Amino acid sequence: xxxTDIAIFMLQASKFEFFLINRGRSFIHTVSTKGRTIVTGxxxxxxxxxVEAAAPFASFDFISxxxxxxxxxxxxxxxxxxxxxxxxxxDDEGVNSWDRLLSRSYAQLRxxxxxGNKHQVPAPFTYGRTAEFLSAGLVLMDFIAREIxxxxxxxxPIFS
Numbered sequence: 001x002x003x004t005d006i007a008i009f010m011l012q013a014s015k016f017e018f019f020l021i022n023r024g025r026s027f028i029h030t031v032s033t034k035g036r037t038i039v040t041g042x043x044x045x046x047x048x049x050x051v052e053a054a055a056p057f058a059s060f061d062f063i064s065x066x067x068x069x070x071x072x073x074x075x076x077x078x079x080x081x082x083x084x085x086x087x088x089x090x091d092d093e094g095v096n097s098w099d100r101l102l103s104r105s106y107a108q109l110r111x112x113x114x115x116g117n118k119h120q121v122p123a124p125f126t127y128g129r130t131a132e133f134l135s136a137g138l139v140l141m142d143f144i145a146r147e148i149x150x151x152x153x154x155x156x157p158i159f160s
Contacts, residue, residue, distance in 0.1 A: 006134070009134045012138060012155060013110050013137065016154070017042050019145065019154045020042050020047060021039065021042060023149055026043070027042060027047055027050075028042070029042060029043040044099070044107055045099050048097065048098035048101070049098075049099075051098045051102070055098075055148075057096070057101075065143065066135075066143075068136070069133060070101050070140065106137060110137070141155075
């Protein structure tokens, strides 16, 4: 996997999260501490609700969407197996809603890419699939911005 592709994905994923947070407070995940409210990321459940309202999951055409991989295969978790060894696993739950797709499949992909394989645990099931996930992630971001927020140009320079 070309490191440039990973870097481009992470830059765009970060920018997309900033885009969503700026769409409204309902898309912000926060925590309160010491009398102030801190933004900790995107509330994917709320984003999923907006997507569901515009494009119902049950009738959505995933085959031609460009991000079908997210409903077919969820990214893996790094886990400690019963024998104490590190390994990869999933929760074997299907993706049956936008909430599950965004909060599990897309968010796990972003986490996997951002944090990487820290212990260099081989994962032969991902060979060739990482590029497919990265491409699907970019298409999913464009779909949400364009179809849900009517903003085809979300990926423009960020000004404060």
